[in-house]
Amino acid sequence: MDLKEVIKTGFLLIVLGYVAYSTTYTVHEKYHLPFHSDEWDHLTLGKELTKTGSIESIKKVNPYIGIPYTSYWVNQESGFHLFTALLLDHTDLPVEKFGVVIPTIISFILALNAFVLVRYLTESLFAGLTSAVFSVTIKSNVTFLGPWFFVPSSVGLAFAPMFLYLFLRALYSKKIFNEFDVIFTSTFIVAGLFHPPSVTALIPVFCLYLILNHKILREKKEKFILAAAVGFVLFIAMLFVFNISLSLLSNPISFLSRYLVFTGSDYKIKIMYSYPAYLGWGVISLAILGVYTAISSENRKEWILPVAVISLLPLAVQFYHTGKVFLSPYRRIFFYVAEILLLSAGLGLYYLYREAFNFIKTSAINMKVKVVLDVFVIVLVFYILSLQIDSTFKNADKLYHVIDEGEIEPLYWVKESTPEGAIFITKPEVSQAFTPIAERKIVAKPRTFLRVTQERIDDVNTFFTVGCSKKKQIIEKYDVSYVFGPEISCNFLHLIHSSGGDYIYKVDLN
């Protein structure tokens, strides 16, 4: 490793870091807390894991209310919760900072992986950089949970280019069994524990690539026999990890339709996302150019991006027509295709740049004019990249806020001043963030993927609208010790703290 390479790598990391910062961290400059309610749910599960120290416990007990789940729910993302717990333990960052700091790191990982993949495909540093910039400009919003959010799907998305890179390296290595096989297998398994749809969505990409390059299948058949054996063992292990009954295997079709066919509310309410509307016609044009040039390339490795688009697009189309999609939920499939299109758009921009340079170089014009034209092309490329970075923030103003920043202070007061086992009735607006920050159980919270019964939600909503006698009944029903909400005057509620518009009362029924 020479000094020149270290400096070059350092420079690249700074550039990628800056791009990740400007596309992800800046979104949080006005609001310094996690945006999405799912983020709070994941943070709560991670925080609970740091306390219980057991993955089984977070699969059984709802950490918000402290009782077992009443409806059937399988925690398919326990690997992500373990990762969150490890980061909480080792960084000692407060949970509310997680939704701000970690998305920037995830975004950086996405840019780095995109760079590594495209540079490997094209052997061009510039192509890697343009694709890396394009990849992090994927537009996050409340339905497409991209790099702005600390959720399993954004981590899965960040590692998608890495899986494509590892797949190709493992496939084209001179040795039949090589080091890349080990890395690919271990990272793929963990991605399955983080976010299973991120793994299943890539399976058709690998299959189609192998079908189109079937010569490799014959040349390295030992590798694929071993891969099939490993796949079978992992499949059996997966049944145990996700608590899937073995009896379901007797009917493979019902098994597949239960676990690998996804429906969604988007079809019922006729929401069909469109790539040109989502990415913009400029990006689509560059992506088409990138896909076309890659597919007409003699370098078969470059085919991976067109193959990814071709293999995943039919799944999205299947959803448009039937309301069902195979292997991964529709929104995830849509998101993956969008990400691959962005990588291809980076590639397309690189091809345009290269052709423009070649044209200027070979044309019979004055040297000074050539230099001016070269500079113009470079400025134009950077202008396109800066426009693309700006387009990332299209949906930034449409993000809702789960809690107000001013409500953090009373939550910390609760953590420091109330007994650990106390149960709170909290106003719905703050309940999502109450347990992860204040570390106390609550009666109910709004409906997200960590669900509580409708009865509990109704009781809490009723609590803040009815008179003192009904309030007393609800308090007795759930054995509540404290109330966190607006100003209330009942003789059994004693004000112990207030901050802004939030009042904390201690319950004394005697």
Add this chain to the structure above:
Amino acid sequence: MEVLEVIRAIIGFFLVMFIPGYAATWALFPDDKEIDLIERIALAIGLSIALVVLIIYVLNVTVGVKINMINSLIIICLITFSCTGIYFLRNNPEEKEMIESEPVEKKLRRKTVKKAEK
């Protein structure tokens, strides 16, 4: 945030998301022939998350090892040190020892042959 808190957070991120994986990349690729530095860094992040999460997950589910800071730190250190050990083993220390113990004339001859080859 105070400076110490920032330093602690940075160390935490490196412990979970980089160091074990970086050691693992050296164990798998002891030289720079197959991957360069930026590829090594990208693989280190992926491998670090994969190894740390996978090993702690399996130990917790099968043997019941508790997930806490001390246990995870021990596992992170074990991964890092064992990968470093594999790196040194793969670098063939016997041959290195032999080269170091050979007479000066032989060493010089070896260097001239290498230069000529270049």
